[in-house]
Amino acid sequence: MFRSSAVSLALGYTLVGVVALVLFAAPLWYAWQGIFGEGRAEIFQADSQQLADIFRREGPEGLKNFIDARVRMQIPGDRILLLADASRHRVAGNLSAWPDVPTTPGNYVARGGEGIEGFQTALVHVASLGRYSLLVGRDNRLLAPLERRFWYCLAGALTVLVIAGLLVGVITRRALMSRVESIRQTVSAIIDGDLTHRLPTPLSDDELNTLSLTINRMLEQIELLVHGVLNVSNAIAHDLRTPLAELRSRLEEISLIKPSREAAFAEIDGAVADVDRVIRIFDALLRLAEIDAGVRRSGFVAVDVADLAATAVEFYAPAAELRKIDLCLLCEGPVRVAGDPVLLAQALSNLIDNSLKYAPDKGRIEVAVRRRPDGAVEIAVGDDGPGISDAEKPKVVERFYRGDGSRGTPGVGLGLSLVQAVAKLHGSSLQLSDRHPGLQACFTIAAGPVAPPAPVADSDRGMPAAGRRAMA
Amino acid sequence: MKILLVEDNERVSQFVIKGLQEAGHTTDHAASGKDGMFLAASEPYDVIVMDRMLPGEIDGLAIIEVLRKAGKRTPILILSALSDVDDRIRGLRSGGDDYLTKPFAFGELLARLDALHRRAQGVNHETPLTVGNLHMDPMTRKVTRGDRQIALQPREFKLLEYLMRHADQVVTRTMLLENVWDYHFDPQTNVVDVHISKLRQKIDAEFERPLLRTVRNAGYMVTAAEGTRP
Numbered sequence: 001m002f003r004s005s006a007v008s009l010a011l012g013y014t015l016v017g018v019v020a021l022v023l024f025a026a027p028l029w030y031a032w033q034g035i036f037g038e039g040r041a042e043i044f045q046a047d048s049q050q051l052a053d054i055f056r057r058e059g060p061e062g063l064k065n066f067i068d069a070r071v072r073m074q075i076p077g078d079r080i081l082l083l084a085d086a087s088r089h090r091v092a093g094n095l096s097a098w099p100d101v102p103t104t105p106g107n108y109v110a111r112g113g114e115g116i117e118g119f120q121t122a123l124v125h126v127a128s129l130g131r132y133s134l135l136v137g138r139d140n141r142l143l144a145p146l147e148r149r150f151w152y153c154l155a156g157a158l159t160v161l162v163i164a165g166l167l168v169g170v171i172t173r174r175a176l177m178s179r180v181e182s183i184r185q186t187v188s189a190i191i192d193g194d195l196t197h198r199l200p201t202p203l204s205d206d207e208l209n210t211l212s213l214t215i216n217r218m219l220e221q222i223e224l225l226v227h228g229v230l231n232v233s234n235a236i237a238h239d240l241r242t243p244l245a246e247l248r249s250r251l252e253e254i255s256l257i258k259p260s261r262e263a264a265f266a267e268i269d270g271a272v273a274d275v276d277r278v279i280r281i282f283d284a285l286l287r288l289a290e291i292d293a294g295v296r297r298s299g300f301v302a303v304d305v306a307d308l309a310a311t312a313v314e315f316y317a318p319a320a321e322l323r324k325i326d327l328c329l330l331c332e333g334p335v336r337v338a339g340d341p342v343l344l345a346q347a348l349s350n351l352i353d354n355s356l357k358y359a360p361d362k363g364r365i366e367v368a369v370r371r372r373p374d375g376a377v378e379i380a381v382g383d384d385g386p387g388i389s390d391a392e393k394p395k396v397v398e399r400f401y402r403g404d405g406s407r408g409t410p411g412v413g414l415g416l417s418l419v420q421a422v423a424k425l426h427g428s429s430l431q432l433s434d435r436h437p438g439l440q441a442c443f444t445i446a447a448g449p450v451a452p453p454a455p456v457a458d459s460d461r462g463m464p465a466a467g468r469r470a471m472a
Numbered sequence: 473m474k475i476l477l478v479e480d481n482e483r484v485s486q487f488v489i490k491g492l493q494e495a496g497h498t499t500d501h502a503a504s505g506k507d508g509m510f511l512a513a514s515e516p517y518d519v520i521v522m523d524r525m526l527p528g529e530i531d532g533l534a535i536i537e538v539l540r541k542a543g544k545r546t547p548i549l550i551l552s553a554l555s556d557v558d559d560r561i562r563g564l565r566s567g568g569d570d571y572l573t574k575p576f577a578f579g580e581l582l583a584r585l586d587a588l589h590r591r592a593q594g595v596n597h598e599t600p601l602t603v604g605n606l607h608m609d610p611m612t613r614k615v616t617r618g619d620r621q622i623a624l625q626p627r628e629f630k631l632l633e634y635l636m637r638h639a640d641q642v643v644t645r646t647m648l649l650e651n652v653w654d655y656h657f658d659p660q661t662n663v664v665d666v667h668i669s670k671l672r673q674k675i676d677a678e679f680e681r682p683l684l685r686t687v688r689n690a691g692y693m694v695t696a697a698e699g700t701r702p
Contacts, residue, residue, distance in 0.1 A: 081498040318666040
């Protein structure tokens, strides 16, 4: 228990409290002692002065009578008065003998013994009156209760402090342990595989709560990723099984029915096409995984998005022309961003390809690249096709999802999820909106530090020398 | 061409060797990094096909690095099952000239080897190109067939230039995507075919003998020869 952070914290505070209390009490004690001593010494001096006056006026006999009278009036044990002769024998007073102090004038502390019964220590003042010695004092016993009370108070305060400290420690530990325990239980449940659990976040605004909120956010991200992986593996299972099943039956059929040479070759060509389809899905998935892992962010260079868009539009222009689709580019001048040129080109190509699939003949596709006032660059591809219903919008970016309208069109259903992944890599997400009619797909690239255009980086990207675009 | 194949997988090796033989090339085969290194260093080859992951202590990239340090400039095509962009970059940085990911179509491999070989023989970007009666002057950007001038858009010019530089060789769609459009990904469409047919319209439509041919299951070829290659 002493290794608990709450308890050691409480103990630490208690110790500091004790030290503070002692530091506070010590000077008080010292000052108290000083003030008492000085006050008494003054009273004794005045007292002995008065007695000395009587001695001078009325002689030893007069003083003796005065002292006797005073001792009789006095409550015993309060004042100490003693007049002794040269041989220290009592002449008058309430002490039976001269105590263990010198007879030379001054202030002394007398130890107890004979004389007034029971006095232990006394502060005394000694004055010399001719042959006689006068001793005036006060028994410290009367001070003792006060002193005792001081010590008791101090001890009491210390005890209360320590107990309160321990109590606070234990209570804090309990409270902390109960919250840590609930977090521990939640985390255990998550370790066991149930990712839907979340840490409890009471409405307080303390450190644990802040931590819990952050951890919950992390858990959400993890759950999302795990779901993604699950979806992907389901989708792979489905989308790879189909061509693999076809391939298998094709090959089995050849060996079963032993067709003519020509027919066999045709079947084999079909089988190769099946394999190519599987490979394409594989490549697309690997690329998505690569983007999701974020490793490519290190490969960001200065990219002219306008140039990429122009190339993409020009690449698809003949295909658009065939169907009399007006594929146009809305863009002015170079628009430089920091990004991955290969992935941005692929994202643009996928968006245009997607629009081409859905735009009607004689339709229109607009590719727009513009820098927004906040510096971010917006890439939008819009068509006047049938669009996507609101319910379907979140689904189309899912891996392997293929809209109802896409049955029978080529593609593996990874196009928009790749755009989404590329958008995410560049700090945004793919937004789909209605154009009435049609669909606009748009994502932005945050304004970031743009590295100077580096032709070296271009060859670093691994393109064979002949493949590099002319640097004109 | 004399080709060295460094590849440990027996099936892949047989497939490649047979294919290269049929295409009229002589092929030496090394199944380990050690043998590969020895052959590559001692024999003169026109092109080397190097598998990246090899059994034993020497892997493909290490061999390439050693060869390049020793001053061997033989063009090398790296064959690899690693398709990450980073792997590709590492492969080309170590001194490889081209990179092909497994699994691959044999036609793709053959076309790339032809292109590598031709590139190694030195390309003069200024000499006019001629295939049959089709002429192209890269300096003036003039294209003529017979006595007729053909007007091409810049990208069409680039496409034709690439095809003519590799005349009598098969050029695959992937090679065109990479070299004409700088697209290092698979756009999953037949748009390249559309570009080719547009180009064909311009250079072949009104002539008896077509120069731009489609090679089934492989790609395209510009050639003045009769018929198509096997």
